[in-house]
Amino acid sequence: MLFNSFQFVFFFVIVTSLYFALPHKYRWFMLLMASCYFYMSFIPIYILILLFTIIIDYYAGIYLEKFQGKKRKTFLIISLIANVGILAVFKYYNFINDNISSFLGILEHKNPIPYLSIILPIGLSFHTFQAMSYTIEVYRGNQKAEKNFGIYALYVMFYPQLVAGPIERPQNLLHQFYEYHEFDYERVVQGLKLMLWGLFKKIVIADRLSIYVNAVYSNPDQHFGFTLILATIFFAFQIYCDFSGYSEIAIGSAQVMGFKLMTNFKRPYFAKSVSEFWKRWHISLSTWFSDYLYISLGGNRVSIPRWYFNLFFVFLVSGLWHGANWTFIIWGALNGLYLIFALIKNRLLRTSEKSRPKIIKSGFNIVNILITFALICLSWVFFRANSAHDAFVIIRNMFKFNMPFYSGGWKQIFYGFVGLFFLIYVEFKQEFYFEIETRLPLNSFSIVRNYLFYAMLLISIILVGVFDAGQFIYFQF
């Protein structure tokens, strides 16, 4: 069930109404059933995979708390192997096998290992990581083991964030299932507004931009110069609006019922450096890697070469998390290299920003934002391209400016730019003018302005939205 479908509208209204209509003690069970239905609307049988990991992690959590010493580590390892094992089979098996085949092909040998004909369970990487965060936190002693199997299952399966995050931590989410949430007008309306804004970003901006991006990226050798640059910039905003749009619908729908999910995006394209970008982009994943992998490797409390290796390794794994393809690995590696170069540059050229006049500082900020955006766009080429070969073709062709520009009929470019200008205007105001940090596009107490703004947002969805465009990009991960 997609967030941008009518099916979801009915589902959401029914589930939310039932949630507030039911006595508190039955609410979690209703939410669990609703979440099962939500997940099973994709490929029903795959719920068994989820059930398998839920059972293992549930008991792992209990035993982690019960036992001391080496036994605890054993339970943690069993839980991690179960989770990573499922990821390995469903997500990476064919990729690894493919590479073995290529390698054996060079040696003129046939690969005897068979390929698996399987479809990747939707959102597998997300709920696996969420489940892993539970056992790790219990192991670290930061979270008590959940005794109620149903509540633990709901922690993994909570429908708003089940298939594409935000990847929650048990400390933030588990206790909320025990709390009583009354119907609060302000909270409900804020949640609904956020859902509408997310839907706008998804079907008015992301899906509209995707039409031009797909046309260009599916024939990379036929396009050059400005066409490829524009398609790449469009993709940068497409993926941002697609994913942050999803996150906002998720956070909004949870907020309506009184649940607080973590922020996943903070206007990432206003970042003044790649490291700042990663503090603003897919925050729930960045912090997951930081908390559970980077720090476990020693973080920055190691020798400088080791520190650089840790950074690079984390980004490499992050690339692999996104998909079983060399394009994602290169994308991760490139981002890791950006950070290492930035660290080296900062060590070599220490400059004091305080001494600069305000106007110079603003100028530097603008330049830094643009450079960061360009670097990120370059990495998106690998993320979006169908193969590593295509990505290199695109980068090579990007600098050939003597070829004709592909407009695709101008219509999509027109809609794309209108959507982008609106988004940038809203985010610019959020970044520099709003006094309170908010995810909402309008920060006004005027009822009339609110009514008109959100009504026009809905009308824009009706008029310019791309209906039936399909799923969110991050569902595939």
Added chain:
Amino acid sequence: MMLVSLFIFNSKMHYKKFTLRLVVFLLVIYSLDLMIGSVLEFLFFKQKTGPNYQIIESITTNKADLVILGNSRAQHHYNPRIISKKTGFSSVNAGLNGGYGIYLPTFQVEVMTINHNPKVIIVEIEPNTLSYNKLNYYLIKVLLPYVDRYPNAYEFLKLTDNYQKIKLLSKAYKYNSLIFDIIIYNLFSNKFAYVKSFIPIQKSLNKIDSVANIGVNRNLNTFISDLNMELILKKLIYIAKIKNIKLVIVNSPIYNNEVNDNYSFAGKKAIQIMNDNKISFWDYSNDTSFLNKYYLFSDKLHLNDKGAELFSNIIADRLVAEGIMKNS
């Protein structure tokens, strides 16, 4: 106890406030939707050029004896001037670029025959396109702007998804993705020439392309029958019959055919329907006057201006020869 009562009281107040404001919000939405939708409807039907106008003209003001309908192959292959000159009858090409399926000609015939019955209708169809194709259904939304004025469009639109009836409650939705066209074709109508819808393509396949294997490579096994499309074809035939219109279905030339058997199971079924109803089906997909003649094609599926001229002459001659249109 007091705290619980306070919660309940608060919740009730909040429900009331929420319901009241939701009703107001829905009223605002309804008014805006109606207002914007009505303005767009007015401007949409005011267009005097462009692809939408081709449909509008074909169903409203068209008074031609011969009407050519279909997709881009119809639009680029049939020159109405040549056909009119040879047959002595007025003709119009109302074909439309965009890969629309059988539903568009059927809708056009259904509406145009309310006021005027042409003598002959030529529908350009590649029979394999009557097989199941997701895009076929997605593109039915081309009929959205017409549904208020011509409710029979709903018969096609309801095939797109189960929620179409709900979506159609909105007036503005009917003009979804059309704002750009409405602005351009209203403001700059003089910049877009409109020559009875026939648009000749000037470029030719070059020799290198023609040597390269650019035949129409199709895996016919992937074409699955589509009952909806078959029913629409039957409907088209039925309307022509009851309105006493001679219906000719044509599959115009393609550059190269890699497969010996041209038609999939779905394609053969479509031809069977035509044969059962004694509909003329003229198949030029293997015509040697065109096969592998790169200088007559702009790409593997479309004739260029020279090819269209030759093909229009052939069609006009055949219309006369078979007594469908007798030269006065």
